[in-house]
Amino acid sequence: MKYIFPILFFFYSTFLFSQNSKFTLSIKLTNIQSQKGYIQFGLYNTSSKFPKVGQTYRMIRIKPDGNSLLYLFEDLEPANYAVCVYHDENNNNICDKNFFGIPKEAY
Numbered sequence: 001m002k003y004i005f006p007i008l009f010f011f012y013s014t015f016l017f018s019q020n021s022k023f024t025l026s027i028k029l030t031n032i033q034s035q036k037g038y039i040q041f042g043l044y045n046t047s048s049k050f051p052k053v054g055q056t057y058r059m060i061r062i063k064p065d066g067n068s069l070l071y072l073f074e075d076l077e078p079a080n081y082a083v084c085v086y087h088d089e090n091n092n093n094i095c096d097k098n099f100f101g102i103p104k105e106a107y
Contacts, residue, residue, distance in 0.1 A: 021078055022074075022075045022076060022077070023076045023077075023078060024072050024073065024074045024075075024076065025043070025072070025073040025076055025081060025083075026070065026071070026072050026073075027041065027070070027071050027072075027073070027083060027085070028068065028069070028070045029068060029069045029070075029085065030067065030068045031067060031068075032064050032066070032067045032068060032069060032087070032106075033067075033087075033106060034064070034087070034089055034106075035064050035065070036089045036090075036091075037064075037087065037088045037089040037090060037091040038061040038062060038063055038064075038087075038088050038091060039061070039062050039063075039064055039069060039085065039086070039087050039088070040059065040060070040061050040062075040085070040086055040087075040088055040093075040095075041059065041060045041061075041062070041071055041073075041083060041084075041085050042056040042058075042059050042083065042084040042085075043056060043057050043058040043059070043073055043081055043082075043083055044056060044057055044081065044082040044083070044084070045057040045079055045080075045081055047080075047082070050082045050084070051082070051084045056084075057081075058073060061088075064087070086103060086105055086106065087105050087106040088105060089105050089106070090105075
């Protein structure tokens with residue numbers, strides 16, 4: 001009987017704190033070789049959609065300014081995520097690939 005209150009408190013506090021748990025995913029890129037074009041981040045929350053074009057959960061394009069970059073995906077629900085990043089130097093909104101499917105642009 002003396003353990004009921006601590007057990008109930010534990011479950012109640014776990015329920016309260018898990019309700020509004022949002023997370024931030026930070027991505028840091030270094031050694032950016034060129035300032036041309038944009039760096040594109042695609043965040044995926046479903047493995048069946050990764051890395052399909054147009055299937056991103058969130059997408060952002062950032063103009064590089066310097067040789068490093070930090071971006072934060074904020075207010076994320078607890079889950080598994082995948083990130084796809086490439087440097088679209090020629091600004092055509094595509095990750096250009098060679099004959100074998102290997103990206104020509106930095107990724």
